[in-house]
Amino acid sequence: MSHTLGIRQAQKQKTRQALMDAALELLADQSLSSLGLREVTRAVGVAPTAFYRHFDSTADLGVALVEEALGSLHAVISRLLTATWDSDERIARTVELIADRVGSHPAHFRFIARERHGGVRAVREAIGAQLDLFTEEVRAAISQDPAAEGWSDDDLLMLAGLYVEHMVLTASALLTTAPEDVPRAMRLAERQLRLVSLGRRHWLD
Amino acid sequence: MSHTLGIRQAQKQKTRQALMDAALELLADQSLSSLGLREVTRAVGVAPTAFYRHFDSTADLGVALVEEALGSLHAVISRLLTATWDSDERIARTVELIADRVGSHPAHFRFIARERHGGVRAVREAIGAQLDLFTEEVRAAISQDPAAEGWSDDDLLMLAGLYVEHMVLTASALLTTAPEDVPRAMRLAERQLRLVSLGRRHWLD
DNA sequence: CATTCCAGAGAACAGCTGTTAACTGGATGA
DNA sequence: TCATCCAGTTAACAGCTGTTCTCTGGAATG
Structure with a gap:
């Protein structure tokens, strides 16, 4: 190899x-x-x-940076999603994972957050494609969950999108948080995820 | 006057x-x-x-644009929040309002979405300050609601933040949506808000 | 060993940038 | 009416930009 x-x-x-x-x-x-x-x-x-x-251009370099920043994340996320923890534990682990990655590669996440809606179309689209990939992976993972019984595919995708957007949001929030406030920001993100999980549990009522 | x-x-x-x-x-x-x-x-x-x-500079101009784009929105949002509708009606109206504003001033919302995490500090901070203001306004509004009984101030702020972030997200999503898909995107945003509202209702369980 | 290949260097191009200084001419206010 | 003010102009500055063409020297190839 x-x-x-x-x-x-x-x-x-x-x-x-x-x-x-x-x-x-x-x-x-x-x-x-x-x-x-x-x-x-x-x-x-x-x-x-x-x-x-x-x-060819700095835009081309940007596309390469998107791959570098997000490419390696799929494997890590998938591993996290297939692990069988209860809801609260999974939420805590997810937020920890994000905080770890942001801490070790801040420039990558800053780049993604900045260029996600940035002025270079090719890069925006590359990031969008990667996030769509994440969304689909999350959808596949939560569709396996017994709690997904009776959910339409469309609703699963809606929920997966909410999760992925929240991950990006959390990463960007952690970037602009002073080190001593990071734990507070993490707990905030966890509470938001917990609220979404509650909504998920009562969706079919 | x-x-x-x-x-x-x-x-x-x-x-x-x-x-x-x-x-x-x-x-x-x-x-x-x-x-x-x-x-x-x-x-x-x-x-x-x-x-x-x-x-003084293009950054200075950017700060002025932030005020132009978001300044007039406070009054509109406040009016929406103080109206007494039931949950589903309020959600529908909120999404409609966003869609209307995005439709009539797309460039303003594109600017906000792009520069929210953009490369000019002063503008990032100006946008952040405006969004914090919105968050506080939303917090004040939902704290009046009988459903807020027993909620801590911190949790109310957490929920308000979720709502505000979702508004920004929805606006930016509508910008990149083809006209014929706008209704679909609006319904998606409504379902996400409904899921959050469900979580809200069961938060104190 | 001789040949081909090719990542990087060097020089030059037209055109762009932000910022300064000194100016003009019409609105303003006494 | 006349002096003052000031939004916008003109000219010039050093320094930057992306892109082209030509060249070089060491690695790769047979």
């Missing part, structure tokens, strides 16, 4: 990653639509023209 | 409004952090330097 790359390809990937890392850092206080290609190459210490060996 | 402005002040306000309108239009496919002052003045047909007679 793991084919050893030649020195040349390895170097190329290293430069590509350096460009993506630098871009992510520069995006801490600006939006993608104002990110210049020269700005990125300057930060890496590489000629402006080298950029074109890796990306 | 309505003091007649001199010709000079009237002209100044007219130019200022033209700058804001042009900016809003240009922001349809870019973020504020990439909006140039020359770009705006060019669109209006005015010298670049004239910009400084009205705003």
Whole structure:
């Protein structure tokens, strides 16, 4: 599986990653639509023209960043969803997971929150597609639950959408929360999820 | 109350409004952090330097746009909240109101959704402050409701936050919905609100 | 070993940017 | 009527932008 790359390809990937890392850092206080290609190459210490060996444009780089930020999350989320905990435990674990990821990769989540409704269409769409994927995965998971008995597919999708949106919202809230207030923000997110779960339990009344 | 402005002040306000309108239009496919002052003045047909007679920077203009987009909404929301309808009716009216406003001022809502997590701190904060205001207003309104008996202030704020976030979410969803799918999106938003209301009703169980 | 390949460098391009300074001419107020 | 004010203009500044073409030197290939 793991084919050893030649020195040349390895170097190329290293430069590509350096460009993506630098871009992510520069995006801490600006939006993608104002990110210049020269700005990125300057930060890496590489000629402006080298950029074109890796990306067509900064928009293209943005799409690659979406994959980097959200691609690896599917596996983690799926594992969480298939575990069989009771409702409160699952809620706590979910919020913990989000807080952990936000804590270890803040720039990625900042990027996603910022560009989700941002000025670059291709990136917006890439993020939307990833979130739709998450929504479908969540829908599949909760449809297995005995509590989903009698639910229409449409209602399941509605609920899954609510969960996914809330995850994004929580991540973005945690980003703008001072470290000492993180526990409070986590408890807030948990209460909101608990309220939604209550609504879910009485949906068919 | 309505003091007649001199010709000079009237002209100044007219130019200022033209700058804001042009900016809003240009922001349809870019973020504020990439909006140039020359770009705006060019669109209006005015010298670049004239910009400084009205705003310090494009960020300053952005803050003014936040006020324009959300300032007038408080009165409308308050009126809606104090009306005494039953739960389902209120939900339907709320979603209708949002759909109406989004339909008549799409650029304003696009701007808010885009810059809520955008790259310009001052604008992010201005939007956050406005949303906090809405949250407090909603909290005050639902605390009057008999259903709020026994609720802690913290829980009321949590629920109000959920409602406000959902309004923003619905507005942004309606923006990216094709006209023929708007009714479907509205019904989806209503079902989500109904689920939250169910959770609310059973919160103290 | 000789050849091909290709990531990155270098230089140059037209055109854009925010900001300054000094100005004009019509509305304003005494 | 006449002096003052001030929204908008003109010109110029240094510095930035994306994109092109040409070149180079070390890795890959046979």
